[in-house]
Amino acid sequence: MTQLFDQTLYYFLTLVTSHQFSLLRYFSAVIVIEMPFYAIIMLGIIRHYFVQYHTAPKREPYYPKVSCVVVCYNEGDEIKATLISLMEQIYRGRIEILVAIDPAGNDDTRRAAEDIKASYHHPYKEIKIQILEKLTxxxxxxxMNLGxxxxxxxxxxxxxxxCSVDNDMVERIAEQFTDANVIGVSGTLRVRNLKDSIWTRFQSLEYMFGIQLGRIGMGQLNIMNNISGAFGAFRRKFLSKIGGWNNGTAEDLDLTFRIHSYFRRFKQLKMVSAPKAVLHTDAPNTLMELLKQRLRWDGDLFYIYCRRHWRSFSPRFLGWKGFIGILWYGxxxxIALPMLLLCYLTYAFYVYNLAMLLALLAIGYCYYLVVLCLFYIVHITLxxxxxxxxxxxxxxxxxxxIYQLFMRLFTGYSVIYEIIMQSHKDTSMAPWHVIKKTK
Known part of the structure; x- marks a missing residue:
């Protein structure tokens, strides 16, 4: 064991202190793809902070009517917390709540929604709840299209x-639409059950870096990667004109990509982030539940970008900024980096001795720890x-x-699984008779 440690330390110090091209040889994909992306995101976050807090406020008295579409499947009594959090919004404008229950035979969810509708009222204003029951x-x-x-x-x-939301969520979302060119807004997702297990704590940090910080940075460049289906806002007329959401899996990523296709013709349009508009959701609290979720999420990336929309993947449709942004990040x-990482580590396992492999992993650990600490400091302070x-x-x-490395490797596996098995057809987001009709 002592000899293994000494060899690992020797390889580690040799790689770190040798000429820079030595590291480029082993970590070329990370250096070329990740580091510039992280730098751009960091600059976008800093720019957002100075625009938000160090320029004269331009808030106009804009309080449009807001429709909140609550999508239900088998939530049961959990829907009560969602509706109460929406009923308690502090917002000057009008709010309507549309509860879409899929299907109508979901009696527990319907009864829970009806209980809130009948018994709970806003102390200062009328907020209407309309229950929409789907026959099949x-x-x-x-x-969402029904809503x-x-x-x-x-x-x-x-x-x-x-899910549940902060009581100023609608206010925070609506203020983003003061700019007439904003057509979509991504909110912040937080893990509500973060104390359940170590996995929920990891996901809380993951949401912090990937969703909150990542989308702030990309929103500043107008290359928003995704407006989540669990929590997203749009101008209703624009959404109606482009046909709403497409059926199938990853409908949120699909919609975001389609919206980007309008940016070349209408360069003034924007999708932005509202970091202070917060929704709380329950994350998987066991490893198996987490992997099952990510198998679908990560496989859907390949499905949307490389199967459904590959014909539109060009500057002709997306414009150069949107094309480069989605190509780089999406x-x-x-997709490519996790697969390269999976292939490289498999190759390294067979080619290098254990000490060399551990040294490479240690360098990767140190690199990601430094990056995470920098983003964490920025998140806490700004x-x-x-x-x-x-x-x-x-x-x-x-x-x-360590968690990120494991999940990156699993992303590579999920993409390969989607390529071979077309796992998007096994999604639980829609019944089979709907999935089989999607492209």
């Missing part, structure tokens, strides 16, 4: 039925609206590089 199950996209068809607000916010960072909660996650930063 059509899936997540079908429920879109029935909505009368200028802004439509999609929310999953097992294809290279999210972005976080719950510093005490986020500071409590600090000890888990030292394990995050």
């Amino acid at each position: 199950r059509g899936g997540h996209a079908s429920s 879109l068809a029935m909505a009368t607000g200028d802004i439509i916010i999609s929310i999953d039925g097992d 294809l290279l960072f999210q 972005v976080s609206e719950r510093r005490r909660v986020d500071l409590g996650l600090m000890p888990y930063l030292f394990l995050m590089p």
Whole structure:
């Protein structure tokens, strides 16, 4: 064991202190793809902070009617917390809540929604709850399209039925639409059950870096990667004109990509982030549940970019900025890099001795720990609206590089699984009779 440690330390110090091209040889994909992307995101976050807090406020008295579409499947009594959090919004404008229940035979969810509708009222204003029951199950996209068809607000916010929101969520979302060119807004997702297990704590940090910080940075460049189906907002008229959500899996990523295709012709359009608009969701609290979720999420990336929309993947449709942004983040960072990492580590396992392999992993650990600490400091100082909660996650930063490596390798596996098995056809987001008709 002592000899292994000495050899590993020797290889580690040799790689770190040798000429820079030695590291480029082993970590070329990371250096070329990741480091510039992280730098751009960091600059975008800093720019957002100075624009938000060090320029004269331009808030106009804009309080449009907002339609909140709550998508339900089998939430049961969990829907009560969602509806109560929406009923308690502090917002000067009008709010309507559309509860889309898929399918109508879901009696527990319907009764829970009716109980809140009958018994709970806002102390100062009337907020209407309308329950929409679907005769047959059509899936997540079908429920959101039903809500879109029935909505009368200028802004439509999609929310999953097992979540809850801060009481200023609608206010924070609506203020982003003061700019007439903003057509979509991505909110912040936080893990509600972060104390359940170590896996929920890892996901809380993951959401912090990937969703909150990542989308702030990309929103500043107008290359938003995704507006989540669990929590996203759009101008209703624009969404209606482009046909709403497509059926099938990953309907949120599909919609975001389609919106990007309009940016070449209408260069003034924007999708932005609202970091202070917060939704709380329950994350998988066991490893198996987490892997099952990510098998679908990561496989859907390949399905949307490389199967459904590959013909539109060009500057002709997306414009150069959108094309480079999605190519860099969507294809290279999210799909190609995990597969390269999986292939490289498999190759290294057979070619290098154990000490060399451990030295390479140690260098990777140190690199990601430094990156995570930098983003964590920026998040705590410039972005976080719950510093005490986020500071409590600090000890888990030292394990995050290991978690990230494991999840990156699993992403590579998920992409390969989607390529071979077409796993998007096994999604639970819609019934089979709907999935088989999607492209």
